[in-house]
Amino acid sequence: xxxxxxxxxxxxxxxxxxxxxxxxxxxxxxxxxxxxxxxxxxxxxxxxxxxxxxxxxxxxxxxxxxxxxxxxxxxxxxxxxxxxxxxxxxxxxxxxxxxxxxxxxxxxxxxxxxxxxxxxxxxxxxxxxxxxxxxxxxxxxxxxxxxxxxxxxxxxxxxxxxxxxxxxxxxxxx
Ligand SMILES: [Zn+2]
Numbered sequence: 610x611x612x613x614x615x616x617x618x619x620x621x622x623x624x625x626x627x628x629x630x631x632x633x634x635x636x637x638x639x640x641x642x643x644x645x646x647x648x649x650x651x652x653x654x655x656x657x658x659x660x661x662x663x664x665x666x667x668x669x670x671x672x673x674x675x676x677x678x679x680x681x682x683x684x685x686x687x688x689x690x691x692x693x694x695x696x697x698x699x700x701x702x703x704x705x706x707x708x709x710x711x712x713x714x715x716x717x718x719x720x721x722x723x724x725x726x727x728x729x730x731x732x733x734x735x736x737x738x739x740x741x742x743x744x745x746x747x748x749x750x751x752x753x754x755x756x757x758x759x760x761x762x763x764x765x766x767x768x769x770x771x772x773x774x775x776x777x778x779x780x781x782x783x
Pocket of ligand 1: 707708709710750751754
């Protein structure tokens with residue numbers, strides 16, 4: 610849904626919103642409502658701009674993620690995954706992560722360097738994809754969202770406490 614100004618009706622929920630800590634439900638029907646949600650999520654992601662977005666982040670507890678398959682390239686290469694699952698992960702990589710739902714913060718997280726992910730596309734076609742490096746990190750980050758996990762849940766409790774303190778200060782100012 611677009612408002613008169615052409616801006617989006619969906620808003621990005623930010624930490625500590627409880628929707629980000631909640632497990633999303635599997636999608637049973639890829640219906641018209643879901644197609645609308647997918648289009649809106651892609652729109653929100655590219656406008657942010659971000660390279661990936663999970664439905665929890667727009668307040669919808671459905672197992673849907675969208676991301677850009679070539680985040681480093683110009684142009685758009687959008688991918689939609691419904692009920693995504695990591696079926697294989699190998700090797701580890703340290704990556705500086707940030708999140709549209711965790712304002713003004715980034716931190717290194719250890720992830721698997723290569724993953725194999727299955728799921729469905731928006732036309733109900735099964736998807737089986739392999740990814741590495743930034744794309745593998747992105748997939749793990751977005752699928753984490755569907756399980757109510759944020760990247761800050763993977764950092765040390767000390768670093769997380771520092772972020773909470775910073776956030777509290779930011780919220781007092783605004
Ligand atoms: Zn995120």
